[in-house]
Amino acid sequence: xxxxxxxxxxxxxxxxxxxxxxxxxxxxxxxxxxxxxxxxxxxxxxxxxxxxxxxxxxxxxxxxxxxxxxxxxxxxxxxxxxxxxxxxxxxxxxxxxxxxxxxxxxxxxxxxxxxxxxxxxxxxxxxxxxxxxxxxxxxxxxxxxxxxxxxxxxxxxxxxxxxxxxxxxxxxxxxxxxxxxxxxxxxxxxxxxxxxxxxxxxxxxxxxxxxxxxxxxxxxxxxxxxxxxxxxxxxxxxxxxxxxxxxxxxxxxxxxxxxxxxxxxxxxxxxxxxxxxxxxxxxxxxxxxxxxxxxxxxxxxxxxxxxxxxxxxxxxxxxxxxxxxxxxxxxxxxxxxxxxxxxxxxxxxxxxxxxxxxxxxxxxxxxxxxxxxxxxxxxxxxxxxxxxxxxxxxxxxxxxxxxxxxxxxxxxxxxxxxxxxxxxxxxxxxxxxxxxxxxxxxxxxxxxxxxxxxxxxxxxxxxxxxxxxxxxxxxxxxxxxxxxxxxxxxxxxxxxxxxxxxxxxxxxxxxxxxxxxxxxxxxxxxxxxxxxxxxxxxxxxxxxxxxxxxxxxxxxxxxxxxxxxxxxxxxxxxxxx
RNA sequence: CGGGGCGUAGCGCAGCUGGUAGCGCGCAGCGUUCGGGACGCUGAGGUCGGAGGUUCAAAUCCUCUCGCCCCGACCA
Numbered sequence: 283x284x285x286x287x288x289x290x291x292x293x294x295x296x297x298x299x300x301x302x303x304x305x306x307x308x309x310x311x312x313x314x315x316x317x318x319x320x321x322x323x324x325x326x327x328x329x330x331x332x333x334x335x336x337x338x339x340x341x342x343x344x345x346x347x348x349x350x351x352x353x354x355x356x357x358x359x360x361x362x363x364x365x366x367x368x369x370x371x372x373x374x375x376x377x378x379x380x381x382x383x384x385x386x387x388x389x390x391x392x393x394x395x396x397x398x399x400x401x402x403x404x405x406x407x408x409x410x411x412x413x414x415x416x417x418x419x420x421x422x423x424x425x426x427x428x429x430x431x432x433x434x435x436x437x438x439x440x441x442x443x444x445x446x447x448x449x450x451x452x453x454x455x456x457x458x459x460x461x462x463x464x465x466x467x468x469x470x471x472x473x474x475x476x477x478x479x480x481x482x483x484x485x486x487x488x489x490x491x492x493x494x495x496x497x498x499x500x501x502x503x504x505x506x507x508x509x510x511x512x513x514x515x516x517x518x519x520x521x522x523x524x525x526x527x528x529x530x531x532x533x534x535x536x537x538x539x540x541x542x543x544x545x546x547x548x549x550x551x552x553x554x555x556x557x558x559x560x561x562x563x564x565x566x567x568x569x570x571x572x573x574x575x576x577x578x579x580x581x582x583x584x585x586x587x588x589x590x591x592x593x594x595x596x597x598x599x600x601x602x603x604x605x606x607x608x609x610x611x612x613x614x615x616x617x618x619x620x621x622x623x624x625x626x627x628x629x630x631x632x633x634x635x636x637x638x639x640x641x642x643x644x645x646x647x648x649x650x651x652x653x654x655x656x657x658x659x660x661x662x663x664x665x666x667x668x669x670x671x672x673x674x675x676x677x678x679x680x681x682x683x684x685x686x687x688x689x690x691x692x693x694x695x696x697x698x699x700x701x702x703x704x705x706x707x708x709x710x711x712x713x714x715x716x717x718x719x720x721x722x723x724x725x726x727x728x729x730x731x732x733x734x735x736x737x738x739x740x741x742x743x744x745x746x747x748x749x750x751x752x753x754x755x756x757x758x759x760x761x762x763x764x765x766x767x768x769x770x771x772x773x774x775x776x777x778x779x780x781x782x783x784x785x786x787x788x789x790x791x792x793x794x795x796x797x798x799x800x801x802x803x804x805x806x807x808x809x810x811x812x813x814x815x816x817x818x819x820x821x822x823x824x825x826x827x828x829x830x831x832x833x834x835x836x837x838x839x840x841x842x843x844x845x846x847x848x849x850x851x852x853x854x855x856x857x858x859x
Numbered sequence: 860c861g862g863g864g865c866g867u868a869g870c871g872c873a874g875c876u877g878g879u880a881g882c883g884c885g886c887a888g889c890g891u892u893c894g895g896g897a898c899g900c901u902g903a904g905g906u907c908g909g910a911g912g913u914u915c916a917a918a919u920c921c922u923c924u925c926g927c928c929c930c931g932a933c934c935a
Contacts, residue, residue, distance in 0.1 A: 294884060294896070295871045299928050310870095319927065367935090374934070391935080425860080425933045433934085481935065489935075500934090601932080696935065724935080763893055797895040804895090815894065825894095 283755065285790040285802075290315075290325040292802050302498045304737035305430025307746050311806050313733075313754075320427025320435035327806065328733070330754035332438070335729050336417055338469050338751060339440050346462040348413040348442050353392045355419060359385035361394040365705045370598055374422045388421040393702050393724055396443045400720065401708035407447045410710060410720065411455055415442035417729070429498060431734035432690060438730060444723035445703075447712065452697055452721045456488065459725045463492055463693050466727070471749030471857065472736055474692055477503050478513035480589050481696050492693035494735045499689040504671045508682030516589035519667065520675035520684060522581070522633045536639050536653040538621075543650045547616030549582040552650060556641050559583070564634060564642040564654065566618040568603035568611070571595055575603060575611045577618070577626050579662070580669055581633035581640075587670035594629060594666050612645075619645040620660040630662040631669045690735045698722040746807030747829050750853055755788040757846060758808035762796050762815035773814055776824070776842060783843035785850065804829065810850065812837075828853075 290312030299316070300306040308314045313328030324332055340350065359377060362368035368375060368387070376388035389395065396414055404412060417440045424435050431437075444455035460476065467474035474492040481489035491514055493503050504518035505511065513519070546555040553560045563582030568575065569591065576595065578586055592600045608615050611626050619642055620628055634640070639653040654660065673686040700719035703709065708720045733752075740747045750756065757780060761773035773791070780787045788808060790799050796815075803811050813825040813834070824842060826849065827834035837845050 291869090291885085293870055297870065298865080298872090301929065316927090370935080372933095393935095422934080426929095426931090428929080479935090694935070698935090726935085765893085793893095795893055795895085795897055797893090797897080800895045802896085813894075817894070 283788050285788060286792050288326060288788070290327060292805055300430060302429045302432065302734075302738065303741060304432070304498070304734040307737050307741060307805075308430060308734065311746060314431065320424055320433065322431065322434065322436075322730070327754040331748065331752055332729055332733055334752050334754075335470065335732050336438075336440075339466055339727060339729070340417065342462045342466050342469075343413075343415050343440065343442055345465075346413065346458045348415045351414055351416055352418060353389070353395050353416050355389050355421070357387050357389050357395055359387050361398065362387050365394050365397075365702055367394070371422075372598075374424065376421050376423050390420055390422040391439075391724075391726070392416060392420075392441055393443060393698070393722070394706070397702045397706040397708045397722065400445050400703075401706045404445065404708070404710055404720070407710050407712045410445060410447045411451050412445040413442055413455065413458075414445075415440060415725075429500070429734070431730040432498070433500065434730065437728050440727045440729065442725045444725070445708070446721045446723070447710065447718070448721060452699075452723050455723050456695065456697055459695055459723070460490065463695070463725070463727070467492065467692070469751055470732065470736060471740065471752070472692065472732070473739075475503065475505070475512055475689070477505070478517050479694065480514060480516040480593070487699075488697040490695050491691050493689035494692050494739060495687045495689045496735070496738050497688050498738060499691075501689050501691050502686055503689045504673070504675075504684050504686050506677035506680060506682045506684055509677060509680035511677050511679045511684075513671075515671060515686070516587065518671035518684075519678040520669075520671040521678055521681065522584070522636050522669065523676060524636045533638055535655045535658060538654060538659055539652045540644050540649055541652055542648055543617075544648045546650070552641060553582065556650070556652070558641055561637065562639070562641060564620075564640045566613075566620065566643060568608050568613070568615075568618070569600055570603040570607055571597040571600045575607060575626055577611075577613070577620065577623065577628045578630070578668060579620050579628065579634060579642075580631035581637065584631065584633055584669040585672075586631070586668055590666075590668045590670075591629070594664060594668055614643070614645050614647055617643040617645060617647055617649060619643040619651065620662065621645070621651060621654060623660070627664075628660075628662040629664045629666070629668065630656070632665055632667055633669060634662075634665070690731065690738065692732055692735050693725075693727045695725045696723060698724050741807070744801070745805030748807040748809060750809045750850070750857060753807065753809050755786045755808050756810060756850055757785055757787040758803040758806065758811045759787050759789045760799050760803055760811055760813045761790070762799070762813065764791065764793055766816055768819055769814060769816060772819065772839070776812075776814065776839075779843040780846060783847050785843065785846060809853070810846070812846065 292312055293310045296306035296310050300309050312325050315323045378386050420439050421436050427434050446452045446455055474494050476490050477493050479489040479491040502515040504513055504515050543555050546552045549560050549563055549565050553563050561583040565580050565582045567578045567586050634656045638655050642651050642654040644651050675684045677684050703720040703722050709717050712718055737746050761769055763769050777789045809829050811827045818825050822839045823836040825834045826837050
């Protein structure tokens with residue numbers, strides 16, 4: 283490609299709306315252009331890089347036994363009503379009405395369509411397992427697109443759906459996909475961490491996310507450096523050490539005692555007033571969920587994890603209750619108590635059992651109880667883990683210290699189970715002639731987000747540093763002093779030779795100063811730069827420099843293309859997983 | 860949806876105590892330069908996000924509206 287003909291140009295300054303590094307770099311390089319919030323065009327360079335990613339993913343999916351197909355973006359809304367996920371997707375589902383007043387949805391994902399297909403085409407266990415995938419545009423009306431390509435409304439995604447006869451089959455497919463994902467990230471030069479993830483209100487037992495640790499990530503990962511335990515904070519478990527034991531205080535339940543605690547509303551105030559650590563208190567938090575008021579109780583030093591709470595309650599909507607809702611429930615904010623409460627659903631974190639003689643509200647302004655003990659003094663509807671893990675907490679596996687980091691989610695795999703296949707009648711006859719629902723799995727990767735994640739963690743102050751397999755071009759051919767009669771013909775000849783050798787080369791044939799060309803080469807992040815100039819011509823050579831390295835090397839002009847080819851191949855081999 | 864910020868040339872910005880728009884980069888032409896974003900001269904390019912209002916006069920003041928960004932909520 284001749285640079286002078288390339289559509290799109292580099293910007294010296296990043297557009298003001300770009301905050302994250304990947305967003306700035308992708309805009310500055312002219313790889314993408316914004317059309318609206320969360321809607322982008324891919325320009326030639328960006329599209330080339332995206333297609334490289336796409337092909338790597340396709341290759342790994344095929345190797346893992348996947349079969350590629352193409353599914354509709356326009357889907358009858360009935361399909362979504364059938365699975366019930368029109369409700370769970372809610373407003374994120376783009377819908378429209380056609381001229382015949384039929385309601386349609388723009389596919390945010392394709393489990394429904396695929397399950398419906400499989401229902402029609404698969405009848406026997408002999409036909410299982412089936413792994414179907416597509417790489418195509420999906421649409422979600424995100425509440426808040428952000429970070430350039432990190433969270434968008436229109437995005438290209440690879441989704442593979444696995445269909446197995448039983449849980450064991452699913453486990454095998456799941457395993458295969460996890461391995462395929464690891465291969466993909468390795469080939470993309472992306473250090474991705476596999477972490478335990480929340481599977482949401484729908485979906486089965488297991489779910490994992492692949493995370494790239496970087497500050498601009500939207501997610502938070504909790505991990506243990508000792509044993510390798512890692513989980514999304516939404517899911518992360520930790521050991522609730524029995525901090526409630528205060529030296530010199532009795533562990534045995536003492537009689538419940540009401541005390542005056544004027545002006546002590548927050549946990550800090552109460553703990554200070556009574557003279558106990560926060561872990562010796564119980565905290566009440568009120569939520570409103572699917573039209574129901576919920577009273578959550580947790581040890582004073584811990585915080586509620588709303589994802590865990592939502593899962594425990596099996597609800598879709600969850601928000602903090604308003605003050606008037608709290609009052610209407612007959613509770614006194616700041617002094618609320620599970621003791622003697624009636625007509626309200628109470629859910630407790632299991633930390634209420636890790637300690638004794640807690641200080642808790644008396645549900646009376648200005649009063650708290652001392653020595654509250656579960657279950658002696660209060661009962662709950664549900665007791666489970668609803669606490670959020672924090673750095674410094676103890677690892678649930680080895681007891682080591684947990685750390686936390688921001689991360690970009692670059693892949694998500696789910697064991698879906700039979701939820702969707704049952705809705706679509708996707709069943710098969712087993713070897714005993716018995717009809718059983720097909721067991722599904724779902725495995726997604728967002729391509730644009732991968733592109734952004736790579737730029738996010740592979741750059742320097744000059745620009746992007748594309749890993750060779752992703753780079754839009756492998757070689758940036760940069761002749762200087764093109765107006766000098768000795769340079770141009772040689773440059774043209776080299777360009778032809780490189781192309782003939784099958785090398786993807788961007789030929790900077792512009793009449794620009796060396797600084798401009800070098801800076802553009804660095805900004806674009808093309809892995810190998812070849813410089814031809816009157817200077818190198820004197821020694822009948824070309825200067826070759828890797829984007830990742832400081833020092834160039836000289837290659838003789840003679841037989842240049844095969845030498846370049848060999849350099850690239852060596853690099854590719856070294857980068858192999 | 861709550862909180863905050865911003866909309867002036869392709870990009871970055873100034874102008875905002877009202878008087879009809881300017882700078883840098885980029886772009887076009889000519890000339891000089893040529894190994895890390897060169898220089899000179901000439902030039903093109905703007906519904907000042909949109910609508911309404913106040914005024915003799917609005918980029919500037921008022922009202923409404925649209926869009927974009929950030930934080931949070933949300934997000935299989």
